[in-house]
Amino acid sequence: MKIEYLKEFVVLAKYLNFSTAAEHLYISQPVLSRHIAALENELRVKLLHRNTQKVSLTEAGVLFNQRVQILLQKYNDLCEEVRLKEQGFDAELRIGLPYYCMDYYMGQVPIRFATEHPNIMLTYINGHPDQLVDLLIMDKLDVLLIAYASYHDTEGLVLHDLFDEQLIVLFPMNHPLAGRKSVTLSDLAQETFLAMESNIALSVWKYLQDLCLKNGFEPQGLIKFKHLESAIIALQNNQGIIVEGHNLYSLRQEGLSAVPLEGEGCFRRVSIVHKRDSTNPALPLLINKFKDIISSGR
Numbered sequence: 001m002k003i004e005y006l007k008e009f010v011v012l013a014k015y016l017n018f019s020t021a022a023e024h025l026y027i028s029q030p031v032l033s034r035h036i037a038a039l040e041n042e043l044r045v046k047l048l049h050r051n052t053q054k055v056s057l058t059e060a061g062v063l064f065n066q067r068v069q070i071l072l073q074k075y076n077d078l079c080e081e082v083r084l085k086e087q088g089f090d091a092e093l094r095i096g097l098p099y100y101c102m103d104y105y106m107g108q109v110p111i112r113f114a115t116e117h118p119n120i121m122l123t124y125i126n127g128h129p130d131q132l133v134d135l136l137i138m139d140k141l142d143v144l145l146i147a148y149a150s151y152h153d154t155e156g157l158v159l160h161d162l163f164d165e166q167l168i169v170l171f172p173m174n175h176p177l178a179g180r181k182s183v184t185l186s187d188l189a190q191e192t193f194l195a196m197e198s199n200i201a202l203s204v205w206k207y208l209q210d211l212c213l214k215n216g217f218e219p220q221g222l223i224k225f226k227h228l229e230s231a232i233i234a235l236q237n238n239q240g241i242i243v244e245g246h247n248l249y250s251l252r253q254e255g256l257s258a259v260p261l262e263g264e265g266c267f268r269r270v271s272i273v274h275k276r277d278s279t280n281p282a283l284p285l286l287i288n289k290f291k292d293i294i295s296s297g298r
Contacts, residue, residue, distance in 0.1 A: 001042055003075065005035045006068050009047070012036060013065040016055045090119040091282045096132035096144030097124055099228060104165075104247040105145045105270060113289050120282045128227075130198040133157075136275060143274045143283060147204075147245050159271040160287055163294055167261040167268060168249055170242040172235055178257035185263055189217040192240035194231045197224040204268060208243055211265050232256070245270075 012021040012032065022029040040047050047061035057065060080092065097105060102124065110122060125132070125141060135141045137156070147165055169188065171178040177187060189212075195205050205222060212219050223240055225231040235242055236255065242248075245268055249258045272290060274283055 001039070002035075003072075005039045006072060008032060008035050009039060010065060010069055010072065012048075012055070013057060013061065016057075018055065091280065092121040092123060092142075093280065093282045093286055094140070094142045095122060095124050095286075096135060096141040096146075097126055098129050098132065098146065098247075099126050101145065101247045102126075104249075108293055109286075109289055112293065113286060116289070117282070117285055120285070122286075128196065128198055129201070133273075136273065139275075142278065142280045143272060143286065145270060145272055147247075147268045147270045156276055157273055158276050159273050160291075162270045162272055162290055164267040165245040165247065165270050167243055167266045168246055168258050169261050170232075170235055170244065170248065171257040171259060172238050173255055173257055174238070175241070175257065177259065180259050182260045182262040185212055185215040185261070185266070186217070188212075188219075188241065188243075190220060192220050193222050194234055194240040194242045195222055195224055196228055196231065197226050204243075207268075211263075214265075215263070 008021070008025055008027075011025055012018065015021045015024070018029050018032055022032045025032065036048065043064075045060045045064075046058050047064055049056045049058060113120070113122065125135065127135070129146055132141065132144045132146065136144050145162075169177070169183055173179075177183055193205070193208070195201050202224075209219055223231075223234065225234065231242055234240060243261065246260075272287055
């Protein structure tokens with residue numbers, strides 16, 4: 001029984017459509033059909049009800065799908081364990097980080113952690129916040145560092161507060177406020193804001209709106225972009241400003257002016273996030289190392 005056939009069956013069971021499943025598997029529909037038929041022949045069990053319009057799982061197919069997913073997870077875990085042993089490691093922590101956040105969020109943690117736990121491999125995956133949350137939920141990450149405008153928990157996830165990150169405002173270099181030592185929210189009353197089109201970015205925008213209202217004005221407007229890079233191009237073209245975390249301060253070297261935003265509430269909380277049911281033994285070690293470094297002055 002081929003592992004690939006089992007993986008293909010799980011994808012087909014998810015979409016219940018040969019064409020869609022084949023597309024996600026990057027194989028042709030006839031090839032997928034042959035593989036599933038071969039699987040049924042080997043098992044001597046019918047896994048699918050087929051007709052010209054739809055596909056559905058038989059009772060045996062439902063059971064097989066449930067158990068095969070467990071089997072594949074154990075197989076993947078075993079392959080990963082063998083790979084790590086070959087490289088001299090006992091465990092791996094896959095850490096998700098938003099773009100531009102590695103140095104500011106991680107600080108001295110990687111160096112000190114590697115010194116104290118040389119048998120644990122730290123690997124890093126960068127992405128947009130929503131993508132990272134999805135990867136965490138799908139068990140493709142063990143932990144992620146992420147900034148929220150205010151603390152909130154999500155079902156199935158645990159958040160450990162680390163530190164408060166000051167908000168900054170990115171201006172084009174020819175903006176009247178560019179180069180100032182700091183600005184306040186009232187300085188931004190006539191500005192158009194640029195932001196990412198994501199659940200987390202929009203939660204930050206809602207938090208920012210509330211701060212503006214507390215300071216006596218409503219923001220002029222918001223232009224949303226799918227990618228930070230697109231928002232930065234719009235910023236350089238004087239279409240608006242970006243309010244983000246201090247981690248983007250490095251972008252001042254790319255022809256932009258990064259100015260701290262001063263005032264009550266002008267920060268967002270950075271948390272380390274993991275699944276509530278995580279069993280990775282290295283996870284508590286990483287969390288404790290973060291807390292140790294932060295408590296000693298970060």
